[in-house]
Amino acid sequence: MEQILISGVFAGMVYGLISIGLSIIWGVMDMVNFAHSDFMMMAMYFTYLLFANVGLDPLFSLPLVMLAFFAIGAIVYVVVIRNVVGGELVQQTLCTFGMVVFLQSLAQFLWTGNFRLVTNPISSGSVQILSASLSKGQVVAGFSSIFLAALVWWIINRTRTGWALMATAQNRISAPLMGINVNKMFALAWGIGLATVGAAGALLANFYYIYPQVGATFQLLALVAVSMGGFGSVLGAMLASIFIGLIEALSGYFIEPAFKYVVVFALYLVMVFVRPQGFFGTHS
Amino acid sequence: MGTEILESVKTHKLGWGVFLLFLFAAVLFPFFVASPFPLHIMLMIFLFTAFGTSWNILSGYAGQISLGQSVFLGIGGYVSSVLYVTFGISPWIGMVAGMLTTMAFGWIIGKPCFRLGGRYFAIATMAIVQIAYIVVTRWEFVGGARGIYFPMKNWGFAYFAFRTKIPYYYIALAMMLVALAAVMYIERSHIGYYLKTIREDPDVAEALGIDVPKYKMISMYFSTAIAAMGGTFYAQYLLFADPDSLFMLSVPIMLLTVMGGTGALMGPLIGSALLIPIQEYARVAWSGTGQALDQLFYGFIIVFIVVLQPRGIIGIYDAIRDQMAKSADRVSKG
Numbered sequence: 001m002e003q004i005l006i007s008g009v010f011a012g013m014v015y016g017l018i019s020i021g022l023s024i025i026w027g028v029m030d031m032v033n034f035a036h037s038d039f040m041m042m043a044m045y046f047t048y049l050l051f052a053n054v055g056l057d058p059l060f061s062l063p064l065v066m067l068a069f070f071a072i073g074a075i076v077y078v079v080v081i082r083n084v085v086g087g088e089l090v091q092q093t094l095c096t097f098g099m100v101v102f103l104q105s106l107a108q109f110l111w112t113g114n115f116r117l118v119t120n121p122i123s124s125g126s127v128q129i130l131s132a133s134l135s136k137g138q139v140v141a142g143f144s145s146i147f148l149a150a151l152v153w154w155i156i157n158r159t160r161t162g163w164a165l166m167a168t169a170q171n172r173i174s175a176p177l178m179g180i181n182v183n184k185m186f187a188l189a190w191g192i193g194l195a196t197v198g199a200a201g202a203l204l205a206n207f208y209y210i211y212p213q214v215g216a217t218f219q220l221l222a223l224v225a226v227s228m229g230g231f232g233s234v235l236g237a238m239l240a241s242i243f244i245g246l247i248e249a250l251s252g253y254f255i256e257p258a259f260k261y262v263v264v265f266a267l268y269l270v271m272v273f274v275r276p277q278g279f280f281g282t283h284s
Numbered sequence: 285m286g287t288e289i290l291e292s293v294k295t296h297k298l299g300w301g302v303f304l305l306f307l308f309a310a311v312l313f314p315f316f317v318a319s320p321f322p323l324h325i326m327l328m329i330f331l332f333t334a335f336g337t338s339w340n341i342l343s344g345y346a347g348q349i350s351l352g353q354s355v356f357l358g359i360g361g362y363v364s365s366v367l368y369v370t371f372g373i374s375p376w377i378g379m380v381a382g383m384l385t386t387m388a389f390g391w392i393i394g395k396p397c398f399r400l401g402g403r404y405f406a407i408a409t410m411a412i413v414q415i416a417y418i419v420v421t422r423w424e425f426v427g428g429a430r431g432i433y434f435p436m437k438n439w440g441f442a443y444f445a446f447r448t449k450i451p452y453y454y455i456a457l458a459m460m461l462v463a464l465a466a467v468m469y470i471e472r473s474h475i476g477y478y479l480k481t482i483r484e485d486p487d488v489a490e491a492l493g494i495d496v497p498k499y500k501m502i503s504m505y506f507s508t509a510i511a512a513m514g515g516t517f518y519a520q521y522l523l524f525a526d527p528d529s530l531f532m533l534s535v536p537i538m539l540l541t542v543m544g545g546t547g548a549l550m551g552p553l554i555g556s557a558l559l560i561p562i563q564e565y566a567r568v569a570w571s572g573t574g575q576a577l578d579q580l581f582y583g584f585i586i587v588f589i590v591v592l593q594p595r596g597i598i599g600i601y602d603a604i605r606d607q608m609a610k611s612a613d614r615v616s617k618g
Contacts, residue, residue: 005542007579032406034351034406074502078400080591081585083591083592084590084591087594088347088483088594089347089349089401089402089403090343090347090349090483090546090594091590091594092589093402093406093440094347094349094352094538094542094586095586095587095590095591097351097538097586098583098584098585098586098587098590099583099587100583101535101579101582101583101586102584102586102587103583104579104583105579105580105582105583106580106583108579109577109580119463141463168318176576177565186366192587204585209443216414217414219410220410220411220414223407223410223411223413224407227404227407240518242439255421258422259412259418259422260421261411261415261418262415262418263417265408265411265412266601268407268408268411269392269393269396269408272396272397272400272408273395273396276399276404
């Protein structure tokens with residue numbers, strides 16, 4: 001039992017790292033990035049390729065992947081997303097959903113549908129936490145997620161750039177009047193969003209199978225976490241993700257592993273029905 | 285003012301004439317072309333026009349984006365297949381049962397989501413696809429991952445199973461007309477105006493006294509019923525139902541509608557007339573190896589169209605017509 005709870009919490013921490021990027025983009029731009037964890041899938045392949053070709057361990061490629069995905073985020077914003085800001089919901093949704101299709105089939109095309117795994121990274125083996133034994137990769141991923149989430153929280157809440165980001169989230173019409181470049185802020189939101197999800201990808205590559213559709217279930221969990229945590233709230237996304245990790249682990253144990261997503265989804269519907277602004281959100 | 289009305293009647297009459305001509309040709313088509321492959325392509329165009337229309341009602345007209353339209357046709361197809369193969373109930377009755385079941389599913393998803401903005405609904409539809417796929421794959425009663433195969437012994441109208449493609453062809457044509465008639469009914473009744481208002485601005489719709497969740501739900505009922513109807517047809521046409529053929533069609537359905545014109549009556553027909561032949565020829569030519577490549581192309585095209593011309597081919601046509609009208613105006617005033 002302790003094993004289940006603890007592994008649930010550690011899984012939840014990684015979901016948290018995925019969710020905060022989604023939450024920032026959602027909060028700042030009022031837009032859902034449906035392709036969020038497909039960018040994570042791309043980061044997993046990046047990490048895998050660096051490992052397989054150059055022999056770089058996922059732990060050392062983490063900063064590289066984060067930098068690369070920060071840049072990719074800003075580029076995707078400038079090239080594609082900028083054109084649909086302020087457009088109809090149909091346009092925004094289909095735009096990022098089209099990217100889902102594109103990224104998954106790009107991975108399928110370039111690297112086939114075979115499952116890949118980073119074999120024997122530095123963080124392999126198992127660790128004992130209380131009475132639970134977890135893989136070292138999972139523990140490293142969990143703690144790094146918390147660290148990175150704290151860093152993002154600090155950037156948003158304690159730096160001038162972060163305040164500008166929050167001002168943009170609150171009112172994108174009056175933000176420019178305060179001398180904030182909204183376009184730059186949106187690009188920054190995408191940059192931070194994809195850098196964090198890229199980090200999640202690099203951390204997951206330590207112990208998780210890599211295949212083109214790997215993002216799908218993470219996407220679902222992250223969307224539920226963000227709806228629960230409230231948009232734009234880093235803390236909310238993290239706590240909601242840990243909660244989801246626990247629910248998922250428990251329902252996998254008590255019902256059947258395959259049906260755990262059914263439980264998470266039911267939770268989402270109840271959530272939407274009862275408290276649509278999330279537990280930490282201020283507006284719906 | 286008077287000439288304007290006259291003009292619009294004229295253009296509509298022209299549109300109707302073209303449509304009736306096509307319909308006439310479609311009815312006569314099997315009398316001249318007997319080989320199965322062209323018939324297959326034509327009936328797939330009809331079927332996917334119906335599917336595209338079901339997506340269009342919900343997403344194009346009501347603005348509630350469904351990212352998993354395939355679930356609705358899958359449930360419809362599965363209900364009729366299980367009733368037929370396991371309980372021996374005629375697929376026609378199964379089709380109605382499937383439509384009702386799917387509408388109930390739509391209610392379950394719509395009830396919590398429709399009070400809120402469209403993105404909650406989009407997320408729910410994205411989730412429901414994965415869940416339906418997982419559940420059906422693990423559920424032995426409905427055939428699991430293997431699917432349900434129909435016994436090849438009963439043929440004829442009562443069993444909704446035929447040895448030739450011609451009966452399927454006419455049924456698909458009829459289903460497409462039913463779907464288009466439903467959209468025309470919506471467009472001409474107050475429902476169409478309400479839905480358009482809801483799509484453009486839900487707050488304004490609310491302020492005007494429109495019961496927003498109710499009308500979203502009405503569009504949901506239309507959409508799910510049409511999808512389920514087509515789902516039964518598709519299973520009967522394939523003579524089997526499995527998760528991969530029934531739950532994986534959301535992307536092509538969306539793509540063809542976006543390509544033709546979201547929120548336009550003829551959008552799905554234009555889109556599927558363009559896309560289905562390419563898709564079916566590619567399937568025959570590459571037989572599966574081109575899978576990722578065609579998806580890659582789909583993804584690119586969706587983003588491309590949505591960014592440049594959100595109203596698809598019909599949008600491009602309208603833009604060109606407006607441009608021409610403007611320049612003609614300038615010449616006459618000139």
